[in-house]
Amino acid sequence: MRYVSTRGRAPALSFSDVVVTGLARDGGLYVPETYPQLSAATIAGFAGRSYADVAEAVIAPFVGDDIPPAALRRMIDGAYASFVHPAVTPLVQLGPGHFLLELFHGPTIAFKDVAMQLLARLMDHVLAERGQRATIVAATSGDTGGAAIEAFRGRDNTDIFVLFPHGRVSDVQRRQMTTVADANVHALAVEGTFDDCQALVKAMFNDLPFRDRVGLSGVNSINWGRIVAQVVYYFVAAVALGAPHRPVSFTVPTGNFGDIFAGWVAKSMGLPIERLVVATNVNDIIVRTLETGRYETRGVMPTISPSMDIQVSSNFERLLFEAGGRDAEGVTALMNGLGQSGAFTVPAATIAAIRDGFAAGRTDEAATAATIGRVLADAGYLLDPHTATAVAVAEHEIAAPVPMVTLATAHPAKFPDAVEAASGIRPGLPERLGDLLARAERQSVLANDLAAVENFIGTRARAATQEV
Numbered sequence: 001m002r003y004v005s006t007r008g009r010a011p012a013l014s015f016s017d018v019v020v021t022g023l024a025r026d027g028g029l030y031v032p033e034t035y036p037q038l039s040a041a042t043i044a045g046f047a048g049r050s051y052a053d054v055a056e057a058v059i060a061p062f063v064g065d066d067i068p069p070a071a072l073r074r075m076i077d078g079a080y081a082s083f084v085h086p087a088v089t090p091l092v093q094l095g096p097g098h099f100l101l102e103l104f105h106g107p108t109i110a111f112k113d114v115a116m117q118l119l120a121r122l123m124d125h126v127l128a129e130r131g132q133r134a135t136i137v138a139a140t141s142g143d144t145g146g147a148a149i150e151a152f153r154g155r156d157n158t159d160i161f162v163l164f165p166h167g168r169v170s171d172v173q174r175r176q177m178t179t180v181a182d183a184n185v186h187a188l189a190v191e192g193t194f195d196d197c198q199a200l201v202k203a204m205f206n207d208l209p210f211r212d213r214v215g216l217s218g219v220n221s222i223n224w225g226r227i228v229a230q231v232v233y234y235f236v237a238a239v240a241l242g243a244p245h246r247p248v249s250f251t252v253p254t255g256n257f258g259d260i261f262a263g264w265v266a267k268s269m270g271l272p273i274e275r276l277v278v279a280t281n282v283n284d285i286i287v288r289t290l291e292t293g294r295y296e297t298r299g300v301m302p303t304i305s306p307s308m309d310i311q312v313s314s315n316f317e318r319l320l321f322e323a324g325g326r327d328a329e330g331v332t333a334l335m336n337g338l339g340q341s342g343a344f345t346v347p348a349a350t351i352a353a354i355r356d357g358f359a360a361g362r363t364d365e366a367a368t369a370a371t372i373g374r375v376l377a378d379a380g381y382l383l384d385p386h387t388a389t390a391v392a393v394a395e396h397e398i399a400a401p402v403p404m405v406t407l408a409t410a411h412p413a414k415f416p417d418a419v420e421a422a423s424g425i426r427p428g429l430p431e432r433l434g435d436l437l438a439r440a441e442r443q444s445v446l447a448n449d450l451a452a453v454e455n456f457i458g459t460r461a462r463a464a465t466q467e468v
């Protein structure tokens with residue numbers, strides 16, 4: 001299996017190369033040359049199988065010959081042994097025809113663990129085989145950072161630098177990044193928004209001399225290894241509800257568009273997904289794009305679902321590439337427009353194709369809080385604010401007899417203040433997070449300035465070939 005860039009000017013790469021590369025050298029995102037097809041019989045055969053069995057069947061065709069099957073299976077087993085629920089991603093029924101897919105039973109109680117636990121093992125494997133080290137940079141609005149630090153802490157082949165928006169993540173999210181003592185972990189509080197952090201990460205990738213000198217690698221959902229691991233739970237959930245014999249719909253709380261793009265990939269592989277519903281908070285660039293055909297950034301608004309406080313939704317580029325007939329020149333022109341004016345108009349045929357496959361809705365702060373309170377009263381279930389935005393949107397999109405699965409992307413204890421204000425209940429951290437709230441913190445506060453960030457990383461990364 002080979003991977004091509006959405007901008008068409010970077011070399012096609014193998015799976016192993018893509019996993020350690022992150023962003024393509026032309027600024028684009030890698031996608032597979034073709035999507036492997038799973039027959040209805042294969043999908044039906046997933047019923048009753050373990051999460052790891054399904055993961056192996058779904059992921060192996062994307063890996064090809066790059067990693068021996070036994071090694072891939074060992075990595076998958078190791079990744080999902082870190083989850084406390086035997087089903088890894090269990091389904092819970094919320095109401096008639098409406099199910100929650102709980103994705104927060106991993107080490108940092110957010111859905112990012114599902115992919116990050118596997119990606120860390122894949123990267124370690126590839127780097128060890130090659131005798132290489134990498135410098136990982138990640139931008140986080142709260143959850144990717146903690147999951148990445150947990151997955152990469154203490155690893156010999158990697159240093160990890162996580163950029164998060166200073167003062168804009170929850171206390172639990174910040175502590176998951178700042179209380180880890182391993183020498184290869186660096187938590188950087190940037191004076192800016194998540195979009196600033198993501199722009200800095202992309203700028204570091206596009207600074208080719210810096211990129212090569214420090215051996216830069218990325219673990220945001222720009223990395224195909226993140227997406228492919230997230231495809232698995234769409235199969236697991238849909239099969240549990242009767243696929244391939246009946247279709248299933250999904251509603252996904254959306255920020256960077258990685259999670260819902262994984263759903264699109266599952267559908268492209270043959271999973272009968274009826275509708276993919278994008279749910280956002282008031283930072284609703286994707287919803288507006290579907291409504292108007294114009295992708296237009298605005299100032300980001302802080303909300304009680306901070307991990308979705310995102311304007312530039314990086315995986316939307318992958319969808320533009322696919323829905324636009326893989327027109328890399330066209331995608332490059334749109335992305336240049338975004339860089340220059342903060343906006344672009346999606347070509348008519350592309351937006352029509354996107355509207356065909358996706359629905360979208362937004363929820364404001366009051367509705368999110370009201371949903372947390374109402375679902376607790378009606379179903380006895382305590383939602384986190386991100387999941388609550390999606391539940392509120394999903395409730396308008398349920399179309400019997402097709403079951404709706406809403407992705408539950410975080411444990412409510414990550415956002416205790418918002419959840420308590422909405423429900424009167426202060427969710428406690430699961431026991432396995434132990435003394436997180438009492439541990440000493442360690443972070444570096446940096447200006448939103450590329451030179452300052454590159455200098456910080458360049459002087460600390462063990463993979464760097466010379467001092468700045």
Ligand SMILES: Cc1ncc(COP(=O)(O)O)c(C=O)c1O
Pocket residue numbers: 110111142143144221253254255256257258259260307308386387409410
């Ligand atoms: C809890 C939570 N829900 C939803 C999202 C949005 O996911 P995505 O960025 O893949 O769209 C995020 C951040 O990515 C998150 O941390």
Ligand SMILES: N[C@@H](CCOP(=O)(O)O)C(=O)O
Pocket residue numbers: 139140141142143144145219220221222255256258307308
């Ligand atoms: N919501 C995310 C933002 C980064 O998303 P990613 O999926 O591209 O890593 C976060 O929690 O950091």
